Amino acid sequence: MTSRGFALALFLPALFALILTTTAPLVYLAWTSAMRIELAMPWLSGFARFDNYVKMGGDPRFWHSLALTAVYTATTVVLQVALGLSLALLVLRIPRGQALLRVAAILPIVLAPVVVGLFWRTLVLSPDVGLVDVVTRALGLGSHNWLGDPDLALISVIAIHTWQWTPFAFLVILASLSALPPEVFEAARIDRASAWQRFRHITLPLIRPAIVIVIIMRTMIALSAFAAIFAATGGGPGTATEILNLYAYRTSFSEFNLGYGAALAMVLLAITLAVSFVMFRVRRRKVAS
């Protein structure tokens, strides 16, 4: 066998499996989005050309979900990076017990998001007996319906995501910080640079690649967030936490309008691809310069 033949023999099975499970469904999705498929009214099914997309333009619930997706993604990513970075900088200076903290940080990461959503819905955020309510009542801030009040619900699902995934940012940035050679700081210390100057001009540029990786990965994950919100609020109350993922799901599998759901899913895919393309592009330019 030629070496090229050998390589292809090893690679092609996986390639075919990937085409079958990812690319073929995408083509099918695009086709479905041009169809009218309502499982509750099968006699209405048929080719609908761009009707689903046209309908989207005048659908306030769609625009609302799009805005929520932007808010949810932006706030969770910013919070994770800001908190993860500050915590990593703090923990780096703790002489002992770092290992224990790493273990604690792993806990939220390995839990299924749906279980995290359920934990928060019951043990943490439920009125009267949830941990947060116990604290706010003890502090005299009163009891709140954290997931039932439309304004609080969005904050709550953002908090849930941030709780589960800040450890990710923390661990990645901490690993990057721990790998820095101590000499770089000594020179600056001799120069009597202030702590802020050392951070701004030495530490930050050195760990920037790690931060960029965190931002890219967390943005992708936030854009595909589903299970934790589904478990905590189901997109509700009303549509208060209905990000695009939840809207596409509810349209398809609660209202059984698969054609329109497919069009919503297409928009979601387009956004994900566009965002990842831009991020990798910007990053590559940064690396090159």
Added chain:
Amino acid sequence: MTAAKRLRTFALIGVAVLLLAVWAFPVLWALLTSFKTERDVLAYPPTIVFEPTLRNYRDVLFGSASILPNLLSSTIVAGVSTALTLLFAVPAAYALARLEFPGRRASGFYVLATQMLPPVGLIIPYYLALQKVGGLDTYWGLIVIYLTFSLPFAIWLLVSYFEDVPREMEEAALLDRAGRLRALWYVILPQVRGGIAVTTIFVFLNAWNEFLFAVVLGGNRVRPVTVAMFNFISVEQTLWAKLAAGAMLAMAPVILLGLLAQRHIVKGLTVGAVKGGGRT
């Protein structure tokens, strides 16, 4: 040590303890709750001291709403899909990392791109396709579809391990006229044994935790444990203690695996993005 310095150390330790509390507490609280009676759960202020009971675990395992069948479902789906993933991913990763073939760079990029796909974008075609071929609520249906997210991840993680194998080793093996397949099997694979173990753990963990595909494509027969968690919650009432016990049982395997692989978790989490879209 000056007073100011000592104060700072105390403050740092305070922050560390707070962190531990915030991350570990909900899980420990759930663990505690799982040993309470439903009445103790609803006590205000919450009780730390109570008479522990194993009733919840007994009910969750052997009662009328036992999650044992669901644990079995999860084990089959996650186990078989993990094995299938590795069967495809190990050879593919080796080819991508070490061999020359036409379109290699583009292929690597393709694998990475498929990793970015949001599951909600794929669930509708899967549902329609499986419905047509009678694959809804079957093990094979769910297992095949789990390849969507596990295969790209596994390939990229394994590529990083194959790249660490010194090239001289395979060259030496090839000079011995060992044959490419034998060289791969007897010389290269033993070198990446650790990497394969880590990959297996993460692939299994992701499959075990999966929810969206399981809830839409599963059913009464194939019902992984992540879906079964909703058994304990209904409009009328929430069975707190049983939910906590069920969640503890459902999450015990992934917590153990996570601790087992904790040194590798940063690498496992950032794979793909580190490469920045294709090898350069």
